[in-house]
Amino acid sequence: MTCIIIDDEAAARAIVTQLCTTIPQLDVIDEFSNAMDGIKFLNQQTVDLIFLDIHMPGFSGFDFVQTLKNPPKIVLTTSDKNFAIEAYEYEPIVDYLVKPISPERFAKSIQKVQNIMQQQPSLSDMESKGTGIGEDLYINIDRRLIKLKFDDILFIEAKGDYIDVKTIKEDYRVHNTLKKIKEKLPEELFLQIHRSYIINFTKIIDIEDNSVLIEKNVIPISRSNRPELMRRLNLL
Amino acid sequence: MEQPNLSYIKQLAGDDAEFEHKFIAILKEEFPQEKKEYTKQLSAKNTDETALIVHKLKHKLNILGLEKAYKLAVSYEEDLRRGDAKLKNEFALVLETIELYLNTI
Numbered sequence: 244m245t246c247i248i249i250d251d252e253a254a255a256r257a258i259v260t261q262l263c264t265t266i267p268q269l270d271v272i273d274e275f276s277n278a279m280d281g282i283k284f285l286n287q288q289t290v291d292l293i294f295l296d297i298h299m300p301g302f303s304g305f306d307f308v309q310t311l312k313n314p315p316k317i318v319l320t321t322s323d324k325n326f327a328i329e330a331y332e333y334e335p336i337v338d339y340l341v342k343p344i345s346p347e348r349f350a351k352s353i354q355k356v357q358n359i360m361q362q363q364p365s366l367s368d369m370e371s372k373g374t375g376i377g378e379d380l381y382i383n384i385d386r387r388l389i390k391l392k393f394d395d396i397l398f399i400e401a402k403g404d405y406i407d408v409k410t411i412k413e414d415y416r417v418h419n420t421l422k423k424i425k426e427k428l429p430e431e432l433f434l435q436i437h438r439s440y441i442i443n444f445t446k447i448i449d450i451e452d453n454s455v456l457i458e459k460n461v462i463p464i465s466r467s468n469r470p471e472l473m474r475r476l477n478l479l
Numbered sequence: 480m481e482q483p484n485l486s487y488i489k490q491l492a493g494d495d496a497e498f499e500h501k502f503i504a505i506l507k508e509e510f511p512q513e514k515k516e517y518t519k520q521l522s523a524k525n526t527d528e529t530a531l532i533v534h535k536l537k538h539k540l541n542i543l544g545l546e547k548a549y550k551l552a553v554s555y556e557e558d559l560r561r562g563d564a565k566l567k568n569e570f571a572l573v574l575e576t577i578e579l580y581l582n583t584i
Contacts, residue, residue, distance in 0.1 A: 298531065
């Protein structure tokens with residue numbers, strides 16, 4: 244279960260991080276000292292859970308919750324007991340931890356989150372996962388899940404921490420890895436021909452010695468991947 | 480006056496001495512900044528901003544096991560939100576106690 248921590252107090256973030264280390268299923272992806280940085284992060288990447296402080300200068304935890312289009316589960320952390328009733332008016336908020344948080348209470352909270360999540364699939368579970376029909380893939384863009392038909396994908400290019408998915412209609416930049424998306428693509432259509440490229444080889448227009456042409460894009464073939472590409476082609 | 484302690488931090492740390500050292504370092508760095516900000520806002524009579532920083536300091540009081548001081552901070556924060564800073568001298572003593580303690584650990 245991936246999570247982030249948003250709290251303007253460094254000591255509070257350190258405590259939640261330490262508590263997370265006691266729960267093997269929890270993976271703290273990042274922490275933020277203000278809500279705006281948290282929002283920027285969530286525009287690029289999904290997580291399963293947010294530990295969120297209510298009292299932050301300028302932008303409260305409740306403001307933050309209302310800003311998110313498709314929020315993950317949220318556990319509020321606060322020094323104030325008076326917000327509990329208001330907290331539960333927001334659907335994503337599943338628990339409310341009063342600081343200082345005890346390890347026992349923290350463990351109960353995570354158990355509660357896990358129970359809820361078992362009943363409904365998380366966003367990150369849905370991200371990059373086929374529908375089961377076997378013809379399409381969902382990618383997460385700005386917290387929207389966009390459906391792409393496998394047949395519309397031309398190729399995918401690795402760009403640092405991101406991948407660019409080039410389709411017939413549009414290009415999409417997704418915070419993900421080539422390795423991860425490769426696992427979701429049908430082998431009969433897609434092939435990695437370079438450490439930075441996976442192509443839909445039904446879209447190849449022609450092949451030269453060390454490159455393929457897909458629409459107007461020239462894509463390099465690495466020496467090590469060339470034999471597999473040649474094997475897969477219907478050569479005359 | 481009750482004295483700060485590290486019971487909560489030790490409970491969290493368990494055998495993790497690295498966390499304990501790291502956390503104390505965070506306290507030593509963050510508390511003086513918050514105290515400075517508190518003093519600045521109080522001097523400027525910005526009671527809402529002062530209440531916000533008292534709220535943040537409340538957590539430090541809890542972390543350091545200062546239960547009476549925490550209750551004082553709760554009342555003080557409520558007073559400040561109404562524009563009343565009459566508990567400022569008592570709260571200043573709490574801050575001073577923490578400052579002295581942090582210099583000893």
